[in-house]
Amino acid sequence: MTKYIFVTGGVVSSLGKGIACASIGRLLESKGLKVALQKCDPYINVDPGTMNPYQHGEVYVTDDGAETDLDLGHYERFTSCATSKENNITTGKIYYSVISKERRGDYLGGTVQVIPHITDEIKHHIRLLAKKGKYDVVIVEIGGTVGDIESLPFLEAIRQLRLELGRNNAINIHLTLVPYIRAADEIKTKPTQHSVGKLREIGIQPDILLCRTEKPLSKKVKAKIALFCNVEEDSVVQAIDVNEIYQIPLIFKQERLDEIILKLLNLKCKDNDLKDWEKNVVKPAISPKYEVKIAVIGKYIELQDAYKSIYEALRHGGIANNAKVEIKKVDAEVIEEKGACATLSDVDGILVPGGFGVRGIEGKINAIRYARENRIPYFGICLGMQTAVIEFARNVCGLKKANSTEFDKTTPYPVISLLEEQKKIKNLGGTMRLGLWSAILKRGSLTFRAYGKSHIEERHRHRYEFNNEFKARLEKEGLLISGITPKQGLVELVELKAHPWFIACQFHPEFRSKPDKCHPLFREFIKASLKRRKSI
Ligand code: GLN
Numbered sequence: 235m236t237k238y239i240f241v242t243g244g245v246v247s248s249l250g251k252g253i254a255c256a257s258i259g260r261l262l263e264s265k266g267l268k269v270a271l272q273k274c275d276p277y278i279n280v281d282p283g284t285m286n287p288y289q290h291g292e293v294y295v296t297d298d299g300a301e302t303d304l305d306l307g308h309y310e311r312f313t314s315c316a317t318s319k320e321n322n323i324t325t326g327k328i329y330y331s332v333i334s335k336e337r338r339g340d341y342l343g344g345t346v347q348v349i350p351h352i353t354d355e356i357k358h359h360i361r362l363l364a365k366k367g368k369y370d371v372v373i374v375e376i377g378g379t380v381g382d383i384e385s386l387p388f389l390e391a392i393r394q395l396r397l398e399l400g401r402n403n404a405i406n407i408h409l410t411l412v413p414y415i416r417a418a419d420e421i422k423t424k425p426t427q428h429s430v431g432k433l434r435e436i437g438i439q440p441d442i443l444l445c446r447t448e449k450p451l452s453k454k455v456k457a458k459i460a461l462f463c464n465v466e467e468d469s470v471v472q473a474i475d476v477n478e479i480y481q482i483p484l485i486f487k488q489e490r491l492d493e494i495i496l497k498l499l500n501l502k503c504k505d506n507d508l509k510d511w512e513k514n515v516v517k518p519a520i521s522p523k524y525e526v527k528i529a530v531i532g533k534y535i536e537l538q539d540a541y542k543s544i545y546e547a548l549r550h551g552g553i554a555n556n557a558k559v560e561i562k563k564v565d566a567e568v569i570e571e572k573g574a575c576a577t578l579s580d581v582d583g584i585l586v587p588g589g590f591g592v593r594g595i596e597g598k599i600n601a602i603r604y605a606r607e608n609r610i611p612y613f614g615i616c617l618g619m620q621t622a623v624i625e626f627a628r629n630v631c632g633l634k635k636a637n638s639t640e641f642d643k644t645t646p647y648p649v650i651s652l653l654e655e656q657k658k659i660k661n662l663g664g665t666m667r668l669g670l671w672s673a674i675l676k677r678g679s680l681t682f683r684a685y686g687k688s689h690i691e692e693r694h695r696h697r698y699e700f701n702n703e704f705k706a707r708l709e710k711e712g713l714l715i716s717g718i719t720p721k722q723g724l725v726e727l728v729e730l731k732a733h734p735w736f737i738a739c740q741f742h743p744e745f746r747s748k749p750d751k752c753h754p755l756f757r758e759f760i761k762a763s764l765k766r767r768k769s770i
Pocket of ligand 1: 587588589590591615616617618620640695696697698699
């Protein structure tokens with residue numbers, strides 16, 4: 235039977251609930267358990283696909299093409315759990331399903347209400363995941379902060395579920411903040427007391443408190459929290475701030491969080507071993523030998539979360555090459571103002587990530603020109619491939635004003651454009667080319683050598699495509715098409731023949747990179763950037 239861990243958050247947002255859940259997942263996997271993780275998001279959008287990064291941060295894409303919350307990225311990076319559309323529930327998705335049933339007449343004669351209809355639907359979706367994968371443990375993260383109006387139906391659903399499942403089959407973990415007040419030189423437990431009080435008001439008594447803190451918690455403070463929150467003293471667990479997120483499973487293990495969970499869930503497992511994780515991930519991340527500086531050119535660079543998986547995958551490239559990757563976040567519009575040389579002359583590699591809309595496009599194109607002409611390793615991802623093609627068409631093939639029809643509908647040279655079938659689509663939600671698609675790589679290409687095989691599968695999220703009408707023209711001038719889809723011949727990868735390392739792909743390799751198994755393109759990009767740094 236599958237056991238459940240429900241994780242809620244209190245006091246403030248941004249406490250790192252997703253990373254905490256992922257770390258618990260890793261800890262339990264190391265005990266030999268089969269673990270799945272699921273995120274419940276209280277907003278009314280059906281999925282985050284239609285939200286911009288200011289609202290939501292990165293949209294994480296799964297193999298099956300679901301546009302999901304970025305916490306699923308943490309789940310996949312820390313554990314071997316393969317996520318899909320079932321791993322992310324939103325209020326929008328739940329209501330959409332209940333309202334469709336109501337229109338169909340499924341509840342004929344009845345009044346459709348939050349309790350039981352919405353809560354039943356939530357419980358159904360939570361249980362569905364366990365049925366699918368025969369998991370030992372499912373960790374369910376409830377988004378938002380306790381006290382929010384929006385998350386109430388989810389909290390009510392997990393309250394009911396725990397009763398249905400039985401005491402030893404489900405537990406509640408509450409992640410909270412225990413702030414340190416500098417002026418008083420004191421650690422304060424009151425916000426945690428209030429947060430737990432709020433949870434108890436709705437019938438949830440946490441079993442474990444995971445306390446985010448910048449200072450170690452004394453036994454006395456833990457005892458006070460335990461007393462006021464009605465939790466056993468052993469179950470007040472310190473989650474101290476760390477610089478390296480991949481350390482967190484080890485920190486939790488030191489706090490014996492795994493043993494506390496297993497005891498509460500009545501699970502007996504072999505002794506756990508995080509040695510590989512420590513050796514292959516944490517050590518090289520903390521004390522690397524080399525250093526390399528990579529520019530990421532975006533338009534949301536002031537946001538921490540907008541390019542989350544890109545930043546993580548770059549760090550994985552660093553781990554694989556024993557290097558610390560310093561990321562220089564460059565605003566594409568600043569390049570438009572100041573020029574590429576003024577902003578990029580100190581970097582060893584340049585990456586243009588995915589994106590939508592015309593703002594900053596010319597800055598990205600300038601950066602790519604700078605990388606091409608100065609033989610700086612360049613890695614283009616999705617929009618970063620489309621802009622690389624535009625740059626090549628304009629500045630190498632002389633097709634002035636070449637563009638994507640996303641940015642200039644009347645361009646004389648639409649080197650990036652919509653396919654006929656995309657033109658017919660009216661709805662914007664969930665209608666892009668999404669999820670896993672295969673590509674065949676050209677033997678002998680840089681890309682082929684990086685992967686070490688000719689058939690690959692990668693995750694996509696885009697509407698526009700390389701326009702094959704321009705293929706011959708661009709190839710003639712030295713653009714190498716190194717990967718295409720097997721059936722339609724859509725361009726998946728390009729490289730430059732006359733350049734040490736220039737690869738751009740239409741897909742998102744960052745979603746399949748892990749700290750202990752770096753994606754080959756990130757590994758090779760960092761390797762090439764390091765090589766350049768050493769040679770100059
Ligand atoms: N805006 C481009 C498209 O829709 C690129 C998308 C992306 O970079 N994810 O095709």
